[in-house]
Amino acid sequence: MATVAMFSAREAARMLGISYPTIKQWILSGKLKTVTTPGGHHRIPEPALKPYLAEDRRRPQEESRERYRRVSGRNQIVGKVVSVRIEGLLAQVVLAIGEQRINSIITAEAARELGLKKGQTAAALVKSTDVMIERLD
16 A cells, blocks of 8 residues: 655645745645644645646746745745846846836846846845845746
8 A cells, every 4th residue: 555645734835835824724724635643733645735736837937836846935026127237246136026126136147147138037036135036037
């Protein structure tokens, strides 16, 4: 008999690219079926996650949460590159998210490696007071 992989709520949240509070809401509302341990902890069987992973794979790449599973930062905001200004060792990258703008100072080398240009789709990865940029196209 095959053993079914079981995941903690935190592990499942990481796999799905969602926050821990979101997965807890799904569990408590019954949207996500779990097995409760004798200690009262929820474990999510792998088959319960498969529909969410499959649904995510059907989305266009820029909307998919697949890329979140490749990067540790979870506070990611997708937008369009408004400007890239490289001076010396640093680059200023401005992203437009709706009417909002996010400014990020990254290394000039990183900006060149990403090949960032005005009009491209990119994501700001917010970690504490630092904003990292990920090129999406």
